[in-house]
Amino acid sequence: MNNGDGRESLADYRRRAREWLAANVEALPRRADGTVVVPDRSQPTETELAEARAQQQVLHAAGWAGITYPEEYGGQGLGLDHEAVWQEESAGYDVPTQIFAVSQNILGPTIIAFGSHEQKLRHVPHILDGREIWLQLLSEPSGGSDLAGLLTRADRDGPSFVLNGQKTWSTGAGHADFALCPARTRWDVPKHRGITMFMVDMHSPGVEICPIRQINGGADFCEEFLTDVTVPSDRVLGEENEGWRVARGMLEIEHAWVGRSGGGGTRRPTGVAELVSLATSRRLAGDRGVQRRVAALHALARTHDLMSVRVSKGIEDGRLSPGLSGILKLGADIVWQRRAELGLDLAGTGSLAWSPEDQHGEWARDYLTSRSASIAGGSDEIQRNNVGEVALGLPREPSLDRDVPFDQVPHN
Amino acid sequence: MRLDLTEDQSFFQETARRFLEAETPVSYARGLMDDPAGFAPAVYARAAELGWLAPLAPEAFGGGSVSGRGVADLAIVAEETGRVLFPGPLLESNLAAAAIARLGSPDQKARHLPDLVAGRTTAALAWSSGDDGWPGPVAGAAVGVVAGAGVSAEPASGAGWRLSGVHHLVPYGSSVDLLVVAAALPPGGVGLFLVPAGSTGVTPRRMDTFDLSRPLSSIELAGVDLPGEGLLGVGTDDGNDGNDGNDGNDGNDGNDGDVYGDAEGSELDRLLILASVLQCAETVGAMERCFEMTLDYAKARRAFGRPIGSFQAIKHRLADMVLWLEWSKAAVEAAVDAFESAGAAEAASVAKSVIGEHGPLLVRSAVQVHGGIGYTWEHDVHLFLRRVEANAFLYGSTDFHRSRLAGMVGFPVPS
Numbered sequence: 001m002n003n004g005d006g007r008e009s010l011a012d013y014r015r016r017a018r019e020w021l022a023a024n025v026e027a028l029p030r031r032a033d034g035t036v037v038v039p040d041r042s043q044p045t046e047t048e049l050a051e052a053r054a055q056q057q058v059l060h061a062a063g064w065a066g067i068t069y070p071e072e073y074g075g076q077g078l079g080l081d082h083e084a085v086w087q088e089e090s091a092g093y094d095v096p097t098q099i100f101a102v103s104q105n106i107l108g109p110t111i112i113a114f115g116s117h118e119q120k121l122r123h124v125p126h127i128l129d130g131r132e133i134w135l136q137l138l139s140e141p142s143g144g145s146d147l148a149g150l151l152t153r154a155d156r157d158g159p160s161f162v163l164n165g166q167k168t169w170s171t172g173a174g175h176a177d178f179a180l181c182p183a184r185t186r187w188d189v190p191k192h193r194g195i196t197m198f199m200v201d202m203h204s205p206g207v208e209i210c211p212i213r214q215i216n217g218g219a220d221f222c223e224e225f226l227t228d229v230t231v232p233s234d235r236v237l238g239e240e241n242e243g244w245r246v247a248r249g250m251l252e253i254e255h256a257w258v259g260r261s262g263g264g265g266t267r268r269p270t271g272v273a274e275l276v277s278l279a280t281s282r283r284l285a286g287d288r289g290v291q292r293r294v295a296a297l298h299a300l301a302r303t304h305d306l307m308s309v310r311v312s313k314g315i316e317d318g319r320l321s322p323g324l325s326g327i328l329k330l331g332a333d334i335v336w337q338r339r340a341e342l343g344l345d346l347a348g349t350g351s352l353a354w355s356p357e358d359q360h361g362e363w364a365r366d367y368l369t370s371r372s373a374s375i376a377g378g379s380d381e382i383q384r385n386n387v388g389e390v391a392l393g394l395p396r397e398p399s400l401d402r403d404v405p406f407d408q409v410p411h412n
Numbered sequence: 413m414r415l416d417l418t419e420d421q422s423f424f425q426e427t428a429r430r431f432l433e434a435e436t437p438v439s440y441a442r443g444l445m446d447d448p449a450g451f452a453p454a455v456y457a458r459a460a461e462l463g464w465l466a467p468l469a470p471e472a473f474g475g476g477s478v479s480g481r482g483v484a485d486l487a488i489v490a491e492e493t494g495r496v497l498f499p500g501p502l503l504e505s506n507l508a509a510a511a512i513a514r515l516g517s518p519d520q521k522a523r524h525l526p527d528l529v530a531g532r533t534t535a536a537l538a539w540s541s542g543d544d545g546w547p548g549p550v551a552g553a554a555v556g557v558v559a560g561a562g563v564s565a566e567p568a569s570g571a572g573w574r575l576s577g578v579h580h581l582v583p584y585g586s587s588v589d590l591l592v593v594a595a596a597l598p599p600g601g602v603g604l605f606l607v608p609a610g611s612t613g614v615t616p617r618r619m620d621t622f623d624l625s626r627p628l629s630s631i632e633l634a635g636v637d638l639p640g641e642g643l644l645g646v647g648t649d650d651g652n653d654g655n656d657g658n659d660g661n662d663g664n665d666g667n668d669g670d671v672y673g674d675a676e677g678s679e680l681d682r683l684l685i686l687a688s689v690l691q692c693a694e695t696v697g698a699m700e701r702c703f704e705m706t707l708d709y710a711k712a713r714r715a716f717g718r719p720i721g722s723f724q725a726i727k728h729r730l731a732d733m734v735l736w737l738e739w740s741k742a743a744v745e746a747a748v749d750a751f752e753s754a755g756a757a758e759a760a761s762v763a764k765s766v767i768g769e770h771g772p773l774l775v776r777s778a779v780q781v782h783g784g785i786g787y788t789w790e791h792d793v794h795l796f797l798r799r800v801e802a803n804a805f806l807y808g809s810t811d812f813h814r815s816r817l818a819g820m821v822g823f824p825v826p827s
Contacts, residue, residue: 276822291818292811298821299765299814300739307742314415327735334735381724387734388727392707395722 013082017089020062025093031359035273036091041098042172042220049175052096056130059095066104066128069112074125080260080312087261096130102171103127105257107134107180110250111199114238119199123178136250137167137181137200137224142412144169144375145382147182148191148244149401149411152226154183154198161185161198161236163206163229169376173209173222176202180250181226182243187407189241194406197243199235206230216368252325254377256315259328260308271339272298278346278363290346297339304331323390326383333373333380340370413491414745421488424463424478428492431462438792441497441625448618449587450627451500459502460531464489468510468686473525475513483686483751487693487744494697497625497799501534501584503690508535508592510686511604515645515679520606524590534584537683538563538607538631539594542580563633565595565603571640575605575633581806585629586616593633594647594680602647602680611636623802625795647680685760687807689747692763695803696740699767699774702796703733706778713783720781729777736770743767758820761813768810771800 008016029037041048059065060074067083069075076082090097108127111120126132143149152165163183170179179200186194200207206229211219238246275294276285284290308328314320343363344351350360351367374380388394401409417425436455444450459465467482467489469475477485486506493502509528512521527533541562563577575595585591591607591614607614613636616629710721710730720726743763750759775797779786786793804810819825 272821279823285823288815291823292814294823295761295814295817295821296765296769299743299762299817300769302762303739303743303746303766306746307738310415310742310745311738317415319415324734324738326731327738330731331735331739381728384728384731385724387731388721391734392721392727392730394707394710394727394730395719397722397724398718 007078007082010081010085013078014085014089017064017086020064021090021093021095024058024062025090025095028092028094030092031277035277039094041096042218044099044175049099052099053130055096056100056128060129064090065130066108066124069108069124069128073112073120074128080309080316084260084309099172099175100127100130100133102136103132103134103176105261106136106250106254107178109253109257110180110246111237113249113253114197114246118234119237123199132177133172133175134178134180135170135173135176135202136254137170137173137179138247139167139169141166141168141223145379147247148195149406149409150182150184150195151411152181152183153187154185154196154231156185156233157230159233161196161231161233163198163200163226163231165226166223167226168212168221168223170222170224171376172220173202173224174211178202180237180246182247184406185241185243188405190403191401191406191409192244194241195243195247196240197237197246198231199237200226200229200231201235204229204231214369215371216365218369251378252322255325255329255383256312258377259325259330259332260312261332271301271343275339275342275346278343278359281359282346282348282350284346293342297335297342301335301339304335307331321391323386323392326387326391329377330380330383330387336373337370340367343367414488414741417488418479420478421485424485425488425492427462428464428489429495431458432492432496432498436496436498438496438795441499442792442795444499445624450584451587456500456502456534457531459498459500460529464502465505465509465529465531468506469513469525469529470521473513473521474529475509475525481752483689484748486690487748490690490693491697491700491744494694494699494799495701497698497795499625501536501588503687503694504536504583504588505534506690507537507683507687508590511537511592511644511679511683512606514682515604517641519641520644524606528590533590534588535590535592536582536584536588537592537594537687538579538582538585539592539680539683540579540581542630563593563595565597565605565643567598568637573603573605573638573640573642575607575636575638578630578632580628580630582616582629582631583626583806585631586618586627591631592644593631597646604644604647604679605638605642606644607633607636607638607642611638613637621802623798625799626802645679647678647683681757684807685751685756688760688764688813689744689751691803691807692740692744692747692760692767695767695771695800696737696744698796698799698803699737699740699771702775702778702793702800703737705793705796706730706733706781709782726781729781733774733777736774740767740770740774758817761817761820764808764813765810765817768804768813772804775800 031037044052056065063076064086066075067078067086068080071077104127108124111123123132127134138147140150140152142151152163152167154161154163165183179202181198181200182195183198184194185196206227208225209222212221212223213219214221272294279285279290279294311320311324311328315322315324344367347360347363351364354360389396413425466475467477467486479485490503505528509525512524524533528535562579563575566574568574575593589609591609593605593607594602595605597603613634615632618627618629621628707730710726711719713720721730743766747759747763750756778793779797782791782793785791
């Protein structure tokens with residue numbers, strides 16, 4: 001059966017996914033209360049990485065990778081509905097979603113949107129089969145929200161460009177093969193007009209990667225030092241000096257994805273079962289106030305998922321402004337932080353000190369990690385600006401650097 | 413508005429909006445604030461002509477819906493009427509029609525439905541004790557309020573009934589023709605009774621209200637005598653089910669032996685879910701219009717030489733308002749879509765929880781962005797503030813619905 005548009009019906013697709021997963025993939029362990037224990041692969045070892053790549057190859061060969069990607073570049077040519085079904089069905093299985101999440105949900109779609117046919121043919125199939133892991137090199141130590149004020153420079157040198165500068169807050173740079181990296185190619189024009197987007201081979205000489213330790217104790221973000229890194233000019237994505245357009249497009253893709261998925265790479269469960277368990281273990285399950293707070297969170301988390309689908313589709317078919325993608329991320333950030341704060345509250349003093357086998361440590365960690373939600377990938381303040389300016393048509397704040405050649409703008 | 417309306421539904425929606433913008437803009441509701449009835453029968457009759465009272469009634473009695481899904485069509489109407497705070501017992505009469513269509517005997521249906529559908533008769537439900545809770549015990553929910561606790565029914569001479577007690581918060585209770593009254597039955601459980609408003613012993617009292625565009629009355633029933641056929645049906649499943657007004661599941665959807673797919677949901681519960689879903693649609697309409705007014709104002713009003721909407725303090729507030737509005741729209745859509753499924757009760761309470769929180773946040777922000785003018789009586793923003801805040805309590809408060817939800821997500825239900 002199909003949908004009338006030639007695509008397999010969602011019910012058939014779900015059945016097929018379920019059967020394939022049961023036959024081919026290991027199920028994830030579950031806790032006593034039935035909730036799934038999702039392994040943290042944010043900093044994979046060499047062995048885990050090799051396993052993940054091998055597993056991804058199997059998924060791709062079986063037709064479960066690149067669900068929404070065009071068929072000519074190795075995808076399945078299906079819609080967000082199908083992707084959501086796959087995510088729901090695969091949530092309880094040990095599929096290597098996390099390691100490839102940024103690569104396949106942000107970078108791949110950006111290359112699809114802005115790349116030449118040759119660039120797409122060369123990279124997209126490998127992004128899908130796991131041979132290439134991509135990341136973004138966006139933020140710089142001199143500024144995060146003012147992305148267009150970047151200082152990394154790219155100078156022409158015959159058939160190539162030479163990049164010099166420093167990037168930071170890159171997710172998973174430690175194991176990435178390629179990056180999309182905007183750099184300044186002109187300094188004598190206003191900031192948005194002198195940027196070019198490069199496809200940088202992370203194994204090139206001159207790329208140095210250092211992990212950054214975060215407030216949650218982890219180190220899945222990195223900073224990168226680029227010293228005389230040579231990039232051939234056929235590795236420019238989009239037009240020279242038009243990189244801001246590509247960067248904006250990439251951010252919109254990112255926000256829409258984060259909004260749909262909660263940013264975890266898989267559709268994040270509302271966490272309500274975990275919260276009920278937590279409340280029970282803290283002997284708070286009979287407390288009417290606690291019950292209502294958990295119920296309210298459940299209602300909001302569920303609603304955010306539905307809103308994401310509604311708004312993503314509306315943007316996809318042109319009925320809603322692309323600027324609304326900001327509320328997808330904004331809402332996901334709020335839901336995550338609210339859940340994490342509630343978890344910390346319910347864990348109470350249990351989140352101050354715990355024994356290693358105890359689950360309370362997870363709530364403490366999740367709370368700390370959740371602080372990044374409203375900063376990473378474009379802070380909530382930047383999202384609100386985008387929603388206000390792009391979707392609602394409100395005027396921008398006057399800015400002092402907008403029409404000034406970049407070399408005359410004071411910067412950090 | 414939904415993004416997935418059928419062509420017929422879009423036409424229905426556009427017609428509704430055109431009618432309401434032309435005939436009953438907010439100034440119309442404002443003009444009726446001190447009116448004894450709170451609505452104009454002639455305008456109400458035109459709403460009936462547009463088919464706004466038909467969606468939940470069977471075709472045999474003049475009913476019918478545009479899409480075959482009465483609740484979905486009525487949600488469109490509710491959203492549009494919410495945008496202008498349309499005065500009149502439209503939602504209440506539809507709820508009464510739904511109750512009669514589902515529970516009524518052939519005679520009761522024939523007597524009341526054609527008049528309700530045509531707008532010749534208006535009706536309202538009297539089913540609130542006035543406490544935070546609302547009728548509608550639901551299996552598995554943390555809150556099971558004994559419905560109709562404020563009113564009891566006693567068997568009276570000649571197989572009739574005598575109703576005594578008080579109900580509160582009855583919209584248009586002083587001006588409707590017919591009341592659907594919930595009353596505790598002697599063996600336990602709750603009956604729903606059809607009480608003509610003019611019956612001896614019925615005293616409506618119009619209250620001073622927070623929401624100025626929708627009158628609320630308390631209804632005192634001082635030994636109101638009804639004939640045996642005054643009983644519409646049994647609203648709960650925990651009482652005596654010997655009475656059989658209750659067998660007539662021939663509502664408009666043909667196969668609704670159990671509309672929820674939840675065998676334990678009671679008739680009162682079904683009504684509460686329906687009321688919640690339609691009210692949430694109305695609230696979203698009011699939120700949307702209130703947001704549009706605020707956005708227009710932020711673009712037009714200037715301070716320090718530029719539109720106030722260019723300041724991030726205002727811009728960010730408006731972005732949050734969009735988020736709250738889109739959450740609310742999604743919650744209503746889900747509740748409408750789930751109405752005929754096993755997830756109906758949960759989806760309705762999810763909507764009441766989300767909208768009961770974010771509706772008030774939105775209207776408060778709307779007043780704030782308007783500044784001084786927003787605090788004036790003559791500006792419309794306070795009418796929306798009043799409606800949206802009030803809706804967060806009517807048909808079960810936000811807390812009430814969160815407690816219901818808690819029971820559905822695995823918390824122990826207090827006995």
